[in-house]
Amino acid sequence: MTEAIKIFIPNETSANSVGANLLHQIINKINNDESIKIIRNGSWGAFWLEPFIEIEKDGVRQGVSYRNIDLSHLNTIEEFFLDFESRNPFDINDIDFIKKQNRIVFSRIGNEDPLNIEYYKNTNGYQSLSTAFEIGPQKTINLIKESGLTGRGGAAFPTGIKMQTVFDQDSSLKYLACNADEGDGGTFSDRLIMESDPFALIEGMTIAAYAVGASKGYIYLRSEYPLAKDYLLKAINIASDNHYLGNNIQGSDFNFEIELRIGAGSYVCGEETAMMESIEGRRGLVRSKPPIPAITGLFKKPTLINNVVTLATIPPLLLKDQSNFSKIGSNKSVGTMPFQLSGNIKNGGLIETKFDITLNEIVEDFGSGTQSGEPIHAIQIGGPLGIYLSSTMLNTSLTIESLQELKGSVGHGGIIVFDNSVNMAEQAKFAMEFCVKESCGKCTPCRIGSVRGVEIIERLQKHKTSKEDAILLHDLCETLESTSLCAMGGMTPNPIRSIIKFFPNELIEK
């Protein structure tokens, strides 16, 4: 007997944004053969191929990019198969974009229905939770410390040390808060985990909660991600039904539940203290630290706060055959980083790789250059608070250390490519405008300084040679950096300073 034929049509925001849902409707409608299974898988993260439809037949799985292809004229599933065969199908694992990656955290995305918990378990899923239960909380934390994992949300703080601090607090009630408010322009790695491998996040949260002694977890999800909300709610229910959440998880004496909270369109709520305010039902005003959340966090209780990718990285760290993670990289830049290549780029998407990779490798080898075909002029790394590098700096390695040297940061791993049509003075102005819009308003330099910043840059756009305004902008940046409570005000100068330094004469002329 031959195996059933499977058709994979992704259900993921980017794939759907270019027609995956529509193609699914059509193919589903013409499929009268019950032996042909249509599966809504996650995305492989090679977004330029989306909607990427695959067929698995006799153990061979191949796919075709159906970008801008209309199938509404098809009447039978056989016609679809003929159409598919005529478009030179290939195995996605054979393309360089996937082959050159080192997918550890994103090893499952794209393969299957993200809500198929049997598939999750068959691919090492929930083995690490068993390991954690076997070795106990302190040894679990030790393993995470030894792994060298740092927070992937932006601040790159050592994850194990944060966990130890929460663990050490003497409190009968502790919380875990997963920061899923992925607001940086040009980032989508958290979204991809939540939509295409949600159990990885849930298992990571469960292990982290067990290790630090938290009984309740929140996921603070931005409202711009409705499909992620859908997947998370379903995955939480499935995990509960299978005793991976709730009381006495897998027969242990550990109880843990997850509640999903939806944000309401505020960027600053991705800052951990503003996020806590928001979860507590208030305006997202930043809190001053200390006290740190690990000691006095949500509802004044010790709280472990990590972003989605950080938590989803925990299960692989506890697998016996995956100690490889720590062998990749050095110093702070240990393990893999999911870079997100976007903007004016031919082949954009998710690239999980070592940190020590050059910008050129990412943009040319993975991305194949600009989409417009025009030369690259600037690349912004690390979101709205990240620096712009010029096209002469493509040899820059993307380690945490090398970006720090340039007074920037890897941040959440966003890499945005601009071609030569970009106006760098406009980009500098946008950095201040974004701060005007998204400042929580608590600190004066951020709230008012950003407004003044826009005004100064507008004047400089008219008179690039104004020494007075150049000095004023310099002073303003210094004030923002040194007197703001959080990174919103503190790091807004970063993109502006990088433009002054790496793009001479484009904002300020000497």
Next chain:
Amino acid sequence: MAKHLINIINPFLDKKGGLMPALHAIQDHLGFISKDNIGELAIAFNCSQAEVIDVITFYDDFRLKAIGKNIIKICQAEACQSQNCKELLRNLTSHFGLEINETSDDSNITLKEVFCLGNCAIGPSVMINDMVIGEATIEKVVNQLKVITAEE
């Protein structure tokens, strides 16, 4: 308190920090948060009306008056900037004859700007209600709106 409002916010009254999910639920059911709702929420959550208004006015998603049936959000963040999203915004505002945050006279659409929809590799992106459109053009947006209106 109006009976329907109690039904809407009831699941959140015992939750810690339940005001935000309650506000979302009211908007999902009623479209916006009315002056009456504010008073009722203050009583239900045992806080002042000022605190309720505080929260509503901080967040972009919450609104105090009705807007269009379909919300069109045009991404203006950096990745979409590199793909000419400013031009797309100008084209869409002039096509619909609306400014950002304006609602059409027939209450069918409201235009909004948004900063990042997480669809950055295939921008520019526009979101209509819960649906994201990649490589967005004015034609794609208008067509999708037609599909939605036809389904109603």
